[in-house]
Amino acid sequence: MLETGAILRIRYVVCTEGPDRVRELIAIGASFDHGEDGNLHLVREGGHSHRRIFHAADMTEKEIESALLKSVVNKTNIFVFEHHFAIDILTCQDGSDITCVGIDTLNTETLEVVRFLSKVTWLASGGAGHIYPKTTNSLVATGDGIAMAHRPQAVISNME
Structure with a gap:
């Protein structure tokens, strides 16, 4: 079981590094929903108290996976074994x-x-x-x- 210190560290990393990881995903081709103002659209899910989730037309996981896979197959030092x-x-x-x-x-x-x-x-x-x-x-x-x-x-x- 994770100790309180480990849980706090995970929350800290997600909160402090999360925005940079989202920018990296966008840089490799992930496309998230934008609001009318042109900014990334944040939504609230489940028991969340704040809007902090990015969506990609309700297929967010697929969008992230597609961007990551495209990035991986373009790397000459990574070998992908399908099937x-x-x-x-x-x-x-x-x-x-x-x-x-x-x-x-x-x-x-x-x-x-x-x-x-x-x-x-x-x-x-x-x-x-x-x-x-x-x-x-x-x-x-x-x-x-x-x-x-x-x-x-x-x-x-x-x-x-």
């Missing part, structure tokens, strides 16, 4: 230390398992909303990434 589905984290153990050394994927077109070894592995798999009978989460929110992280004993917290 690969992560199935397991690869680890090695030295005493009580467990280290991630890569990931196994399933090529969904050839049905072959493809192994990627790496010094750094970043697992960004989304949520687990579809483990519940009723949800508005996307169909891919199945908790697979959480399960992959749990198997090699990664710390899983704040799942609510």
